[in-house]
Each structure stands twice: as structure tokens, then as C-alpha cells.
Amino acid sequence: MTLPYAEPLTVIDPAELVIPEPPRRGEEGGAPCFPCDEGSDANLIWSDAHWTLHNPGRTGLPGSVWLASRVHFDSFADMPAEVASTFAGVCGLVERAVLALGDVGRVHLYRWGDGGAHFHVWFVPRPLGRLDMSGPYLMAWEDVATPASDAQIAEVGHRIAAAM
Numbered sequence: 001m002t003l004p005y006a007e008p009l010t011v012i013d014p015a016e017l018v019i020p021e022p023p024r025r026g027e028e029g030g031a032p033c034f035p036c037d038e039g040s041d042a043n044l045i046w047s048d049a050h051w052t053l054h055n056p057g058r059t060g061l062p063g064s065v066w067l068a069s070r071v072h073f074d075s076f077a078d079m080p081a082e083v084a085s086t087f088a089g090v091c092g093l094v095e096r097a098v099l100a101l102g103d104v105g106r107v108h109l110y111r112w113g114d115g116g117a118h119f120h121v122w123f124v125p126r127p128l129g130r131l132d133m134s135g136p137y138l139m140a141w142e143d144v145a146t147p148a149s150d151a152q153i154a155e156v157g158h159r160i161a162a163a164m
Helices: 038-043 082-100 137-144 149-164
Strands: 044-047 053-056 067-071 103-109 120-127
Touching: 038 044, 038 053, 044 149, 053 120, 067 082, 082 103, 082 120, 082 149, 120 137
Parallel strands: none
Antiparallel strands: 044 053, 053 067, 067 120, 103 120
């Protein structure tokens, strides 16, 4: 595992604390919730009764997708039981669909809750043989990778949807 930057890196001090934290998208006082907006269907590739699967807006790792809940809740802590009962199964479907693309070493599952208050997780494929991109370094590499075209992202999304 390596970072996509030349050495030496310089450690910086953390920023000052911001308390209270500002509202996120989908929270009272924040911007509107994107997954709840009708516009979020523009990149929809698959859905069922509880989940929607979307292509990213831009990525250097085609096959990256994000899974969002149909109902608005924030985290695992407040996930409704009927939605929770389907989560592992749908995650398995998504992972198998991404692996079926070929040339995928692993599929990483990420959840960051800082951007929006609507439950969503990311599935990100590590290219086969790219051990330098293993683990948490994958997202640093994604930041510097040449972005795929909209057509490439759409085509891979169609292949994932077909495998679902």
C-alpha cells in the first residue's frame, strides 16, 4: 500500500474545532437532501423496495457506485428494522455485480456520514493487481486517477444493473 504522492509528506496540525458543527444536507438548517430529491434519479441504475443504486458523478474507478435507502434516515443506529433486514443481501448483490465486471481485485465498502444525513454507502472496486491501492489508500488514488468519461461510467453502470 502506498499513497499516490512523493515523499516527504509533511504532517500538519489539525484545524480548530467547530462546535456546534454546521448542519449537513438533509438536516434542519442544511441544504436539501439529495437522495430525497427527484433529481437523484438522474444517475439511478437499479432499485428495489428499500434501496436505490447510483453511478457516481465522476470517478477514476469505473464500477464505483453508491447505494442509498429509499426512506430518509441517517445511520445504522436509526435504520428501520425492515430496511436493515435487507441490507446484507443487497450489499452482496452489489458486490457480486461489481466483481462480475472483471479485473477487480476487491470491492471496498465505505460509509462516510459527513456530507449528507441520508443513509448511503459506497462500493469502490480496487483494480486487480493494484496492491499499491489496497485498503484506505484506494480513495487517495481515486482522487488523482484520470476521470472516466460519462459514457464509460454509464456503460459500466448498465453492466452492474444487468448483473443485479
